Amino acid sequence: MVGNWFELFDFVVYGYFAAQIGQAMFPAADPLTSILASFATYGVGFIMRPVGAVVLGSYGDRRGRKAALVLTMVLMAAATGCTGLIPSYATIGLGAPVLLVVCRLVQGFATGGEWGGATTFLVEYAPAHRRGFFGSLQQLSTSLAIVSAIATALLLNSVLTPEDLGAWGWRLPFLFGFLVAPVGFWLRAHVAETPAYAAKADEAPAAPFREAVTRHRKVVLQVFGVTVIWTVGSYIFTTFVATFAVQTLKIPAPVVLTGTLLGTLVNICTIPLVGWLSDRLGRWPFLVASALGSLLFAVPLFALLSAAPTVWSVMALTASAGILTGLYSGAAPTYLCELLPTRVRYTAMSIGFNGAVMVFGGFGPFIATLLVRETGLNIAPGFYVMAGALISLFALATVPRHPRLSDEASA
Template sequence: MDKPQHHTEAQHLRPISLNAAPPRSPWREICAASIGNALEFYDLLIYGYFAIVIGKLFFPAADEATSLLLSVASFGISFVTRPLGAIVLGSYADRAGRKASLTASIGLMMLGTAMIVVAPTYAQIGIAAPVIIVVARMLQGFSTGGEFGAATAFMIEHADERRRGFFASWQMSTQGLATVLAAGVSALLSATLTDAQVSAWGWRLAFGIGLAIGPVGLYIRRHIDETAEFKRVVKERRERSPLREVFVHNWRNMLLGGGVFAAATAFNYVHKVYMPTYAIKQLQMPASTSFLGAVITGAVLMVVAPVVGNLSDRLGRLRVMKAALLLIGLTSYPLFYILSTWPTLTTLLMVQGLVGLLLAACLGPIPALLADIFPTSTRGTGLALSYNVTATLFGGFAPLIVSVLIDYFHTKTAPSFYVMGTTLLSLFALTLLARRPVKQAEQPAQSELQHQAGQAAIKG
C-alpha cells in the first residue's frame, strides 16, 4: 500500500483531476438523478400530509387524538426499514453501481405506493387494512434508505471537483420540489373537494399522481450512464464487502456524519412534514390553508439550496454548516412562539418562508460534506447509513415526538425543544468532524488523493 501523501494548503485548494480530458457537463446525469429523487420523496411526503385522513380510515380509535398518534406512528414506521435499505441498497450501489441501485430504489417505491393506492380501509377488511399500510410504508422506507446514498454519490461523481457542493445540493433542491408538489396537491384537493370526497377517494388520487409519474423516473434512470469514478474503483479494488469496510475503517466518520445531520433532519420533518398537522390541530387552521406553509418552505428550499451549495464550494462546508445550525438553534423557539401567538395565514407563510431559508442553509452543504468524508469504494454505503440511521432516530418519529411533547408540556411551542436539542448534538458532531485528520491511511493512494481534495473543500 502506498504511503499517504502530505499536501500543503495551496495544494489542497487546487482541484485534483484524474482525467486529462476536460470534464463534460454533468447536467444530464444530475437531472436524471434529481427527477427520480423528487418522485421518491413525493411518495414519502404525501403520506404525512394525509395523516389525519389515513388515521381515521385505517387506524380508528376511541378518540381522534389516539387515531392521529397511530397514523403519525405509521409514518415513522417506514423509517425502521430505512437502515436496512441503506445496508442492502447502499452496498448494492458500491458493488453493482449507482445506476443499478437508483433503478431498484424507484421500482420498490412504486410498489409500496401502489399498495397504498389500492388498500381497502379498516371498515372494509378490518385489522388487515392497517397491516397493508404498515407493510407498504416499510417497503417505501426500505427504498428511501438506498436513495440518498446512491443519488448523492451519483451526483458527486459526475461533478467537477470544484463544484461538488453545488451539484450535490440538487439532492436537497429536488426534495424541496417534492415538498412543493406534495403540499400543492394536498392543498388543491383540500380546497376543491369536500371532506367526504377527500376521505372517500381524494387521498388515493394524491398517491396515484406519484404512482402515475413513477414509470417516467424509472425509464430515465435505466438510461443514464454509470459514473467514471465508480468504474475505475471497481476495476482496481480487491473483492471485499463495502459494509465491512465502512464499519472497520469509516465508522467514526459515519457516526459524526449522522450527528451532523441530526438537527437538519429534526428541523426538516418538524416544519415540512408535521407543520400542516400542527396548523390544523394546534392553530385551528383549515386544511387547505395549512398546506400552503409547506409549499412556501419547499419552494424556498428548492431555489436556495443550490445557492448555498455553491457557497460551500467557496467558503467550505463546515463554515456554512456551523452558521446555519446556530441560526436554527437561536430561532426555533421564537418561530413557534410567533406562530402560536398570532396564528394567521400571513404569519404561517412568513415563518415557513424563513424556515425554507434556514433549511436550505443547513441542507445545501450536507450531501457534499458527507460524500467528501467517504472514499469512492464505500461512498454509497457510508452515505446511506449516515443519513438513514439519523433520519430514523430523529426524523421519522419527529411528528410523534413533538405531538407527545405538546401534550406533556401543555404548550404549543414544545416542538422547538426537540429542534434545539438536536441542534446542540449536530454542533458537537460538527466540531469533532472538523478536528478529524485529513488523511486516512487505510485507503488506496488514488482514493486518498480524492479524499484529501474533499477534505480541503469541507474545511475551506
C-alpha cells in the same frame, strides 16, 4: 433528479394526508389519538431506512450506483401503488393498518438506498470546482418533491369536501405517483455509471458494510451527528407543522398549506445558491450557521405561531425554516460525500444519514405531537429542534473543516 423527485414525493406525501389516513385506517373517538397512530405508521417507514441503506448501499458499492438506483425505483413504485389501493379499516378491519405498515416498510427500505445513491451519483459526476452545486441539486429535487406534495394536498383540500377527501381523495397522490414511476425508471435505466465508480469498479469491496463500520466507523458516526438537525428541522417544520397547525391550532388547511408552500419555495431558492457559494467559501460554515439558527429561533417561531395562529405566522415560521434548512441542504450532501472514499461511499454515507433520519426525523412528528399532548405547551416541538441542533453542533466541532473528495479520505 427526476427519479429522486418521484421517490421522495411518494414517501413524504403521506405526511400531508396523515389526518385522513388516520381516520381511514385507525378510527378512534379522539382525533389526536388517530393522528398519533397515523404518524407512528409514518415513522415505521423510517425503521427500514437503515436496513435499505445497508443492503442497497452495499449493492451500489459492489455492483454500481446505477443498478442500485434502478432497484430503489421499482420497489418504491410497487409500495406506493399498493398504498393507494388498500381498503379502509371499515372494510377489512385490522388488515388495513397491517397492509399500510407493510407498504411503509417497503417504501422506507427503498428510500434508505435512494438518498445516498442519488447524492453519490451527482457528486461523483461533478467537476471538482462545482461539486457543491451539483450535490445541492439532490436536495433541490427533494424540495421540489415536497412542493409537489404540498401543492397536491392544497389542490385536493380546495376542490374536495372533507368527506370526499377522507373517503377516497387521499388515495389519489399515491396512485399518481405509481403512474409516473415508469418515467423515472426509463431515465435511470439509460444513464451511464459515474466515472469515479467506473474507474474503480474492479476494486469494489467484497463487504462494503463491514468495511464501512470498521475502517470508517468514526466518519459514519460523524455523518450521523451532522445529519441530526437537518432531519429534525426538515420533518418538524414541514410534515409536523402542516398537521399541527390544522388539527391543534385550528388554522384552515388551505392557509397552512399555502404557508408551507411558501416556506418550501424559499428553501428551493436557498439550496442551489448555498451549493454554489459552498464551492467558493467552503461548506462547513453554512452547516454551523444553520444549526446555530435552529438552536436560537426554534422556540420563538413556535411561540409566534401559537400566539397568533394566522397565515402570517405560518409563513414566518415556514420561510425562516426554509432558509435554515436550505443552508444545510445546499452544503451538506457534497460535504458528507467528501468525508468518505469511493469504494464505500454509498454504504457508509447511507448508514450514517439514514440512521439519523430514522432515530430523529422519522418519529419527529410523532414525538412532537406527543410532547404537545403531554406538556400542554404548543412551543414544545421547539425544544426538540433545539436538542437536535446541539447534537449536530457537537458533531460539527469534530469533523474536518475542508474535506476533499479523494480515495485517501479515511476515519
